[in-house]
Amino acid sequence: MRWNLGKRIIALAAICFMSMPIHSLANSDELIPMGQSIGVQLKLERVTFVHDVLIEDEIWFKSGDQVLKVGNETVETTKDWKKISSKINTNEVKVSFNRANKQHLITVSKHQLSELLPFMRDHTEGIGTLTYVDPNTSEYGALGHQIVDQQIEKIPPFLGGSIFLSEIASIHKSVPGRPGYKIAKQISIRENAGIVNANTVYGIFGNLLDKNLQNGQAIPTLHVNEIKEGKAEILTTLNGKKVETYVIEIINVEDTTFQFHITDERLIKKTGGILQGMSGSPIIQNNKFAGAITHMVVDNPTKGAAITIREMIKKHP
Numbered sequence: 001m002r003w004n005l006g007k008r009i010i011a012l013a014a015i016c017f018m019s020m021p022i023h024s025l026a027n028s029d030e031l032i033p034m035g036q037s038i039g040v041q042l043k044l045e046r047v048t049f050v051h052d053v054l055i056e057d058e059i060w061f062k063s064g065d066q067v068l069k070v071g072n073e074t075v076e077t078t079k080d081w082k083k084i085s086s087k088i089n090t091n092e093v094k095v096s097f098n099r100a101n102k103q104h105l106i107t108v109s110k111h112q113l114s115e116l117l118p119f120m121r122d123h124t125e126g127i128g129t130l131t132y133v134d135p136n137t138s139e140y141g142a143l144g145h146q147i148v149d150q151q152i153e154k155i156p157p158f159l160g161g162s163i164f165l166s167e168i169a170s171i172h173k174s175v176p177g178r179p180g181y182k183i184a185k186q187i188s189i190r191e192n193a194g195i196v197n198a199n200t201v202y203g204i205f206g207n208l209l210d211k212n213l214q215n216g217q218a219i220p221t222l223h224v225n226e227i228k229e230g231k232a233e234i235l236t237t238l239n240g241k242k243v244e245t246y247v248i249e250i251i252n253v254e255d256t257t258f259q260f261h262i263t264d265e266r267l268i269k270k271t272g273g274i275l276q277g278m279s280g281s282p283i284i285q286n287n288k289f290a291g292a293i294t295h296m297v298v299d300n301p302t303k304g305a306a307i308t309i310r311e312m313i314k315k316h317p
Contacts, residue, residue, distance in 0.1 A: 030218040031309070033282035033289055034130040035235030035243035037168050037184060038142060040204060041125040042161035042196060046098070047075050051119045055108055066098040067120065070113070077122045085113035124158075127166055127184045129236055129280035131292045131312070133208055135218045140194055143203040143280040144294040144307050161196030165210070167240050174272035174301035182238070182277035202312045203280060203292075221289045221309045227253050232260065232290060236281035238270060250285065256311040258291060262302040273301030282309075 046066035053061045067075045070084045071093045088110045095106050108116070128143040142163065166184035174180035193210040208214065229252065233245045246264040260283070262273050274296035281293045289309045297303040 030135070030220055031132040031289055031313075032135055032214065032216040032218045033132055033235055033284060034140075034213070034216070035237060035282055036130045036213070036241065037127060037166045037182065037237040037277065038130050038193065039125060039127050039164040039166045039184060040142070040147070040161065040196065041123055041164070042147070042158040042199070043123050044121070045157035045159055047078055047081060047120050047122045049120045053116060053119050055106055055112065059106060061097070061106065061116070061119070062099060064099070065104075068096040068098060068103065070095050078117065078120060081113075081117060081120070085110070085117075088113065127182060127277045128204075129278055129293075130163070130213075131203065131280040131282050132289070132309070133214055133216070135214060138208045138211075138214060139205065140208045140213075141203050141205050141280075141292075141312055144292040144312060145203060145279060146201045147199050147204060158196075158199065161199075161204075161206075162192045163194045163196060163204075163206070164191065165193050165213075165241065168237055168277075171238060171271055171275060173270075174275055174296070176299050176301065179296060179298060179301065180272055180275045182275055184277075202307065202314065219284070219287060219289050221313075222285065222291075223310055224253065224255065224258075224308050226288070227258055227285060227290050227308060229253065230285075232283055232285040234278075234281045234283050234293060236278050236293075238267075245284075248283070250283075250290075257294075257305055257307055259303065259305050262304070268302060274304045275301075 049061045049063055049065040052063050055061065067081065069075060070081065073084045075081050075084065092107050092109045095108055097104055131141045131144060133140045168182050169185045170183045172180045193213065194208040195206045196204050197206040198204065227250065229250050232248050232250050234248055235243050235245055237243050246267040248260045249263050250258055250260045252259040262268055274293065278293055283290045283292060283306055291306040291308045292312055293304055294307050295305040
Protein backbone atom coordinates (compact mmCIF):
# COMPACT_ATOMS: atom_id res chain seq x y z
CA MET A 1 0.00 0.00 0.00
CA ARG A 2 1.29 3.47 -0.84
CA TRP A 3 0.48 6.24 1.58
CA ASN A 4 1.54 9.81 1.04
CA LEU A 5 1.55 11.10 4.61
CA GLY A 6 5.31 10.80 5.03
CA LYS A 7 4.86 8.47 8.03
CA ARG A 8 6.11 5.02 8.78
CA ILE A 9 3.33 2.46 8.58
CA ILE A 10 3.17 -1.13 9.67
CA ALA A 11 1.01 -4.09 8.71
CA LEU A 12 -0.91 -5.31 11.71
CA ALA A 13 -1.01 -9.09 11.60
CA ALA A 14 1.13 -10.34 14.50
CA ILE A 15 2.91 -13.09 12.56
CA CYS A 16 6.24 -14.82 13.86
CA PHE A 17 3.12 -17.83 6.94
CA MET A 18 -0.74 -25.12 -2.41
CA SER A 19 -2.95 -22.54 -3.08
CA MET A 20 -6.32 -24.10 -3.87
CA PRO A 21 -8.96 -22.83 -6.31
CA ILE A 22 -11.28 -20.27 -4.72
CA HIS A 23 -14.41 -18.58 -5.96
CA SER A 24 -14.43 -14.82 -6.37
CA LEU A 25 -16.69 -12.88 -4.04
CA ALA A 26 -16.33 -9.68 -6.06
CA ASN A 27 -20.07 -9.57 -6.71
CA SER A 28 -21.16 -10.28 -3.13
CA ASP A 29 -23.64 -7.60 -2.05
CA GLU A 30 -23.92 -8.73 1.58
CA LEU A 31 -21.38 -10.20 3.99
CA ILE A 32 -21.36 -10.95 7.72
CA PRO A 33 -18.85 -8.64 9.51
CA MET A 34 -16.87 -10.54 12.13
CA GLY A 35 -14.12 -9.08 14.39
CA GLN A 36 -13.10 -12.26 16.23
CA SER A 37 -9.45 -12.73 17.07
CA ILE A 38 -7.96 -15.70 15.24
CA GLY A 39 -4.78 -17.68 15.34
CA VAL A 40 -3.37 -18.56 11.92
CA GLN A 41 -1.11 -21.51 11.27
CA LEU A 42 0.35 -22.34 7.86
CA LYS A 43 2.25 -25.54 7.11
CA LEU A 44 5.43 -24.56 5.32
CA GLU A 45 6.23 -26.16 1.99
CA ARG A 46 9.38 -27.65 3.54
CA VAL A 47 11.21 -27.65 6.86
CA THR A 48 12.88 -24.24 6.82
CA PHE A 49 15.77 -22.67 8.69
CA VAL A 50 14.68 -19.44 10.40
CA HIS A 51 18.15 -18.37 11.58
CA ASP A 52 21.64 -18.39 10.09
CA VAL A 53 23.69 -21.23 11.63
CA LEU A 54 27.46 -21.64 11.28
CA ILE A 55 28.52 -25.26 10.72
CA GLU A 56 32.24 -24.61 10.33
CA ASP A 57 34.46 -21.88 8.89
CA GLU A 58 32.45 -20.07 6.17
CA ILE A 59 29.92 -22.92 5.87
CA TRP A 60 26.43 -21.88 6.90
CA PHE A 61 22.82 -22.83 6.85
CA LYS A 62 21.06 -19.56 6.00
CA SER A 63 17.65 -18.35 7.10
CA GLY A 64 15.19 -19.46 4.42
CA ASP A 65 17.08 -22.62 3.44
CA GLN A 66 14.60 -25.47 2.82
CA VAL A 67 15.63 -28.95 3.94
CA LEU A 68 15.22 -31.77 1.41
CA LYS A 69 16.98 -34.83 2.84
CA VAL A 70 19.18 -36.03 5.66
CA GLY A 71 21.34 -38.71 4.09
CA ASN A 72 19.00 -40.56 1.74
CA GLU A 73 15.83 -39.92 3.75
CA THR A 74 13.31 -37.23 2.84
CA VAL A 75 12.47 -34.63 5.49
CA GLU A 76 8.91 -33.28 5.46
CA THR A 77 8.48 -32.20 9.10
CA THR A 78 10.67 -31.34 12.07
CA LYS A 79 9.56 -34.67 13.56
CA ASP A 80 11.10 -36.38 10.52
CA TRP A 81 14.38 -34.55 11.15
CA LYS A 82 14.37 -35.64 14.80
CA LYS A 83 13.49 -39.25 13.96
CA ILE A 84 16.08 -39.55 11.21
CA SER A 85 18.75 -37.92 13.41
CA SER A 86 18.18 -40.52 16.12
CA LYS A 87 18.84 -43.34 13.65
CA ILE A 88 22.10 -42.01 12.18
CA ASN A 89 24.91 -44.45 13.05
CA THR A 90 27.77 -42.61 11.36
CA ASN A 91 29.82 -39.71 12.64
CA GLU A 92 28.60 -37.39 9.89
CA VAL A 93 25.92 -37.17 7.24
CA LYS A 94 25.13 -35.01 4.23
CA VAL A 95 22.10 -32.69 4.40
CA SER A 96 20.61 -31.57 1.07
CA PHE A 97 18.63 -28.35 0.90
CA ASN A 98 17.33 -25.65 -1.42
CA ARG A 99 18.72 -22.12 -1.34
CA ALA A 100 17.52 -19.57 -3.88
CA ASN A 101 16.03 -22.39 -6.01
CA LYS A 102 19.35 -24.26 -6.18
CA GLN A 103 20.13 -27.54 -4.44
CA HIS A 104 23.12 -27.67 -2.07
CA LEU A 105 24.83 -30.19 0.23
CA ILE A 106 26.40 -29.61 3.63
CA THR A 107 28.11 -32.29 5.70
CA VAL A 108 27.21 -32.16 9.40
CA SER A 109 28.13 -34.29 12.38
CA LYS A 110 25.59 -36.49 14.16
CA HIS A 111 25.89 -34.20 17.20
CA GLN A 112 25.14 -31.12 15.08
CA LEU A 113 21.91 -32.69 13.76
CA SER A 114 20.20 -32.42 17.15
CA GLU A 115 21.67 -28.98 17.80
CA LEU A 116 20.22 -27.64 14.53
CA LEU A 117 16.60 -28.54 15.32
CA PRO A 118 15.78 -25.35 17.34
CA PHE A 119 16.81 -23.22 14.35
CA MET A 120 14.21 -24.61 11.94
CA ARG A 121 10.45 -25.08 11.75
CA ASP A 122 7.78 -26.58 9.56
CA HIS A 123 5.03 -24.02 10.09
CA THR A 124 4.47 -20.33 10.68
CA GLU A 125 1.83 -18.83 12.93
CA GLY A 126 0.48 -15.66 14.42
CA ILE A 127 -2.72 -13.78 15.22
CA GLY A 128 -5.02 -11.44 13.35
CA THR A 129 -8.72 -10.68 13.00
CA LEU A 130 -11.46 -12.41 11.05
CA THR A 131 -13.00 -9.87 8.65
CA TYR A 132 -16.09 -11.41 7.04
CA VAL A 133 -18.00 -14.55 6.20
CA ASP A 134 -20.07 -15.00 3.06
CA PRO A 135 -23.42 -16.42 4.28
CA ASN A 136 -24.00 -18.19 0.97
CA THR A 137 -20.68 -19.99 0.52
CA SER A 138 -19.16 -20.15 4.05
CA GLU A 139 -16.01 -18.54 2.64
CA TYR A 140 -14.17 -16.11 4.89
CA GLY A 141 -11.57 -13.37 4.55
CA ALA A 142 -9.16 -12.14 7.22
CA LEU A 143 -6.20 -9.80 7.87
CA GLY A 144 -6.61 -7.54 4.83
CA HIS A 145 -2.99 -7.95 3.76
CA GLN A 146 -0.54 -10.71 2.93
CA ILE A 147 1.30 -12.75 5.53
CA VAL A 148 5.06 -12.26 5.31
CA ASP A 149 7.09 -14.43 7.65
CA GLN A 150 9.13 -12.00 9.73
CA GLN A 151 11.95 -14.44 10.47
CA ILE A 152 12.65 -15.58 6.93
CA GLU A 153 11.58 -12.17 5.59
CA LYS A 154 9.51 -13.43 2.70
CA ILE A 155 6.07 -14.68 1.73
CA PRO A 156 6.13 -18.29 2.93
CA PRO A 157 5.30 -21.02 0.42
CA PHE A 158 2.83 -23.29 2.21
CA LEU A 159 0.95 -26.55 1.73
CA GLY A 160 -2.18 -25.69 3.69
CA GLY A 161 -3.28 -23.98 6.84
CA SER A 162 -5.87 -23.45 9.52
CA ILE A 163 -7.46 -20.66 11.52
CA PHE A 164 -8.41 -21.00 15.18
CA LEU A 165 -10.58 -18.85 17.37
CA SER A 166 -8.34 -17.36 20.03
CA GLU A 167 -8.84 -15.61 23.36
CA ILE A 168 -7.03 -12.37 24.07
CA ALA A 169 -5.31 -12.69 27.43
CA SER A 170 -3.72 -9.24 27.57
CA ILE A 171 -2.38 -6.44 25.40
CA HIS A 172 0.73 -4.30 25.20
CA LYS A 173 -0.33 -0.73 24.46
CA SER A 174 0.89 1.15 21.41
CA VAL A 175 2.94 4.30 21.95
CA PRO A 176 4.34 6.61 19.28
CA GLY A 177 7.25 4.83 17.61
CA ARG A 178 6.49 1.43 19.16
CA PRO A 179 3.45 -0.58 18.00
CA GLY A 180 1.59 -2.55 20.65
CA TYR A 181 0.19 -6.02 20.20
CA LYS A 182 -2.32 -8.57 21.43
CA ILE A 183 -1.34 -11.63 23.45
CA ALA A 184 -3.56 -14.65 22.77
CA LYS A 185 -4.01 -17.89 24.69
CA GLN A 186 -2.85 -21.24 23.29
CA ILE A 187 -3.70 -20.49 19.67
CA SER A 188 -2.22 -23.62 18.16
CA ILE A 189 -4.35 -26.11 20.14
CA ARG A 190 -7.72 -24.45 19.64
CA GLU A 191 -10.39 -26.23 17.66
CA ASN A 192 -9.95 -25.69 13.95
CA ALA A 193 -12.39 -22.97 12.83
CA GLY A 194 -11.48 -22.97 9.14
CA ILE A 195 -8.97 -23.86 6.47
CA VAL A 196 -6.63 -21.45 4.68
CA ASN A 197 -6.71 -21.73 0.90
CA ALA A 198 -4.83 -18.60 -0.16
CA ASN A 199 -2.44 -15.99 1.19
CA THR A 200 -2.81 -12.94 -1.06
CA VAL A 201 -2.01 -9.24 -1.01
CA TYR A 202 -5.58 -8.69 0.23
CA GLY A 203 -5.41 -11.16 3.11
CA ILE A 204 -5.95 -14.83 3.79
CA PHE A 205 -9.01 -16.61 2.46
CA GLY A 206 -10.57 -20.00 2.90
CA ASN A 207 -13.58 -21.99 4.03
CA LEU A 208 -15.13 -21.72 7.46
CA LEU A 209 -15.66 -24.96 9.38
CA ASP A 210 -17.25 -23.53 12.54
CA LYS A 211 -20.87 -23.04 11.52
CA ASN A 212 -21.61 -21.08 14.72
CA LEU A 213 -19.63 -18.20 13.23
CA GLN A 214 -22.18 -17.84 10.43
CA ASN A 215 -25.05 -16.82 12.70
CA GLY A 216 -24.41 -13.08 12.42
CA GLN A 217 -26.43 -10.65 10.34
CA ALA A 218 -25.20 -10.03 6.79
CA ILE A 219 -25.09 -6.36 5.79
CA PRO A 220 -24.63 -4.55 2.46
CA THR A 221 -21.09 -3.92 1.24
CA LEU A 222 -20.12 -0.40 0.20
CA HIS A 223 -18.47 0.55 -3.08
CA VAL A 224 -15.58 2.99 -2.69
CA ASN A 225 -17.67 5.92 -3.93
CA GLU A 226 -20.20 5.21 -1.15
CA ILE A 227 -17.62 5.44 1.66
CA LYS A 228 -17.65 8.96 3.10
CA GLU A 229 -15.41 10.95 5.38
CA GLY A 230 -16.89 10.99 8.84
CA LYS A 231 -17.96 8.69 11.65
CA ALA A 232 -17.65 4.90 11.39
CA GLU A 233 -17.07 1.96 13.73
CA ILE A 234 -14.61 -0.91 13.97
CA LEU A 235 -15.37 -4.38 15.31
CA THR A 236 -12.48 -6.05 17.15
CA THR A 237 -11.59 -8.26 20.12
CA LEU A 238 -9.47 -6.95 22.98
CA ASN A 239 -10.55 -9.14 25.88
CA GLY A 240 -11.26 -12.87 25.77
CA LYS A 241 -13.44 -13.70 22.77
CA LYS A 242 -15.80 -10.71 23.03
CA VAL A 243 -16.19 -8.63 19.87
CA GLU A 244 -16.78 -4.95 20.69
CA THR A 245 -17.52 -1.80 18.71
CA TYR A 246 -15.35 1.35 18.78
CA VAL A 247 -15.78 4.71 17.07
CA ILE A 248 -13.41 6.01 14.39
CA GLU A 249 -13.38 8.94 11.95
CA ILE A 250 -12.68 8.27 8.27
CA ILE A 251 -10.47 11.15 7.13
CA ASN A 252 -9.57 10.36 3.51
CA VAL A 253 -10.92 7.97 0.86
CA GLU A 254 -8.83 6.87 -2.13
CA ASP A 255 -9.41 4.39 -4.97
CA THR A 256 -9.03 1.16 -3.01
CA THR A 257 -8.10 2.30 0.50
CA PHE A 258 -9.06 4.86 3.09
CA GLN A 259 -7.45 6.40 6.14
CA PHE A 260 -8.97 6.88 9.55
CA HIS A 261 -8.39 8.23 13.03
CA ILE A 262 -9.35 6.45 16.27
CA THR A 263 -11.64 8.79 18.23
CA ASP A 264 -13.04 6.36 20.81
CA GLU A 265 -11.48 7.32 24.16
CA ARG A 266 -12.19 3.85 25.60
CA LEU A 267 -10.05 2.27 22.89
CA ILE A 268 -7.28 4.84 23.15
CA LYS A 269 -7.12 4.41 26.94
CA LYS A 270 -6.97 0.62 26.69
CA THR A 271 -4.64 0.19 23.70
CA GLY A 272 -3.05 3.54 22.88
CA GLY A 273 -4.70 3.25 19.46
CA ILE A 274 -4.23 0.50 16.90
CA LEU A 275 -2.46 -2.75 17.79
CA GLN A 276 -0.72 -5.49 15.87
CA GLY A 277 -3.29 -8.28 15.71
CA MET A 278 -6.12 -5.87 14.82
CA SER A 279 -5.41 -6.34 11.13
CA GLY A 280 -8.62 -7.44 9.44
CA SER A 281 -10.97 -5.78 11.94
CA PRO A 282 -14.10 -4.84 9.97
CA ILE A 283 -15.11 -1.20 9.55
CA ILE A 284 -18.81 -0.35 9.41
CA GLN A 285 -20.34 2.94 8.26
CA ASN A 286 -24.07 3.63 8.49
CA ASN A 287 -24.76 -0.08 9.09
CA LYS A 288 -22.95 -1.02 5.88
CA PHE A 289 -19.64 -2.84 5.38
CA ALA A 290 -16.91 -0.36 4.39
CA GLY A 291 -13.61 -2.19 4.77
CA ALA A 292 -10.98 -3.68 7.07
CA ILE A 293 -8.03 -2.32 9.04
CA THR A 294 -4.67 -3.15 7.47
CA HIS A 295 -2.00 -0.72 8.72
CA MET A 296 -1.18 1.77 11.44
CA VAL A 297 0.99 4.90 11.50
CA VAL A 298 3.92 3.95 13.74
CA ASP A 299 4.54 7.51 14.93
CA ASN A 300 0.84 8.08 15.68
CA PRO A 301 -0.93 4.80 16.53
CA THR A 302 -4.35 6.47 16.64
CA LYS A 303 -4.13 6.78 12.84
CA GLY A 304 -4.42 3.91 10.42
CA ALA A 305 -5.29 2.70 6.96
CA ALA A 306 -7.88 0.27 5.64
CA ILE A 307 -8.69 -1.59 2.48
CA THR A 308 -12.19 -1.22 1.08
CA ILE A 309 -14.23 -4.39 1.43
CA ARG A 310 -15.02 -4.47 -2.29
CA GLU A 311 -11.30 -4.40 -3.08
CA MET A 312 -10.51 -7.05 -0.47
CA ILE A 313 -12.99 -9.57 -1.84
CA LYS A 314 -11.46 -9.45 -5.29
CA LYS A 315 -8.74 -11.75 -3.90
CA HIS A 316 -6.23 -10.72 -6.53
CA PRO A 317 -2.72 -12.06 -5.72
